[in-house]
Amino acid sequence: MKQYVIIGNGVAAVGCIEGIRCLDKKSKIMVISEENHPVYCRPLISYYLENKTDPERMNYRSSDFYEEMGCEVLYGKKALSINTDAHKVKLCDGTDLLYKSVCVATGSSPFVPPFPGLEMVKYKYNFMTLDDTFALEKAINKDSKVLIIGAGLIGLKCAEGLHGRVANIIVCDLADRVLSSILDTECAAMMQKHLEAYDIHFMLGDSVSHFENNTAIMKSGKTVDFDVLVLAVGVRANTTLIKDIGGDVNRGIIVNERMETSLKDIYAVGDCAEGDDISLGQKRVLALLPNAYMQGHTAGVNMAGGDEIFDKAIPMNSIGFFGLHAMTAGTYDGELYEEKTENTLKRLFTKNGKLKGFILIGENERAGIYTSLIREQTPLDTIDFELMKKVATSVAFSPENRRKKFGGVV
């Protein structure tokens, strides 16, 4: 009997399930879910804290999804190992699952540096999962002083979510700016200023040396008293299953454009995988939801005997705080085109006649047209780039191209 096994139950797993079902409507799909929840929208946990959504609406798919898709989900189970000779996945409860092909969609885990004294901190939380969020919510009250370690996407969305529900929020980061993985110094300063206007306090270029109960002693010598600690330093791809059996692993599990690992019949997708970033021309872990779904879908189609490649992966983020949105995509390499006002900023980066990346703050109308230029690697001499760089508009494409886009002319 043909059976697919998917290790993980996040968005990448859903992509894989839906990819498989494009071609194979029958064979059984076993889904191994460490968390005791049906697939939900992880990036929405901060919106939950803000009361902008609730667990019901956070479900990524409808309640009959797994049944409709012919999946059996094993909740609260963890995969311990993969036996490639026997084509089996061993679970934590000792059972073995036979597979025809297996997809590793194990995601990432919070990276927690070994801060001396951390064990003395009673109320400390990660901010990755729904259960983390419930636990954090239980620990806070309107008088709480919260220290968040990490001014990246996770730490800052947590800060936004907690705003108005606690007394004080301080965010520290070793980096000298906020959102250092996606913003340069000037853009980061704009976002920081906006966040500070909402009483989010920062200690940048500083990190915790050690903890003494509910006090953080910083490297700078400053001290921070807090009630609740959030650890949002960073994440690491969960690669162990593949590393243990000798598959190629760098920061993530190395995959090709078909999402195949170096091991036969084993695929890897989502935050645990390291595939091509076409804007960089190198492999890179792209821990982003759209990427997770698209990789998952590609793996699923191929597992079911199809032939799909995913060769358009780029970093891309849309992240807003208190009404100010930053959109970023690609790599910030090459010639810079810039427009600035007091509240908006646009930076486009071009190299070798192609758009390589952008940062847009405040103004983002039709930004997807820019994103598509990066993903499609459109030669800029085929469009009116002088117009396009000022306004993202399809007017800048050739009439033939527009007829294809809006006239259904193939």
Next chain:
Amino acid sequence: MKRVYVNEEWCLGCHLCEYNCAFANSGMADMATALKGKPIYPRIHIEGNDKISYAVSCRHCTDPICIKSCIAGAISKTDGVVHIDRNKCVGCLTCVLVCPYGSLSPDENGVMQKCELCLQNTCGEPACVKGCPNRAIVYEERGENE
């Protein structure tokens, strides 16, 4: 399936489609009450320059990147129509970041909206097409895959 298509050489740039769209989706019975003196948030918009103009709305793509990218699982496709569950949308704008046509935009509350062909509102067929004075937008079958 039937889709809304553009004949850009016939578009006058009159913006009537934008008003008809905003009205059809307002849920109100009278156009003046619905729109007069208010900023409008249509799901179709005119783009152009001094030579050409044309209306842009959701293409209901064969392989919609908005669905794959939505962090709230709020966008789906049924019978060829790409639909957004505005109750699930959190306004993150990821769909704006990825739509290659610029077809999604926020309403006055920051909740995303898009053309759903007026199939669920009282118009029952695309109001933009129905009201276009020059047949510059049409609703027809042109042989694209669903």
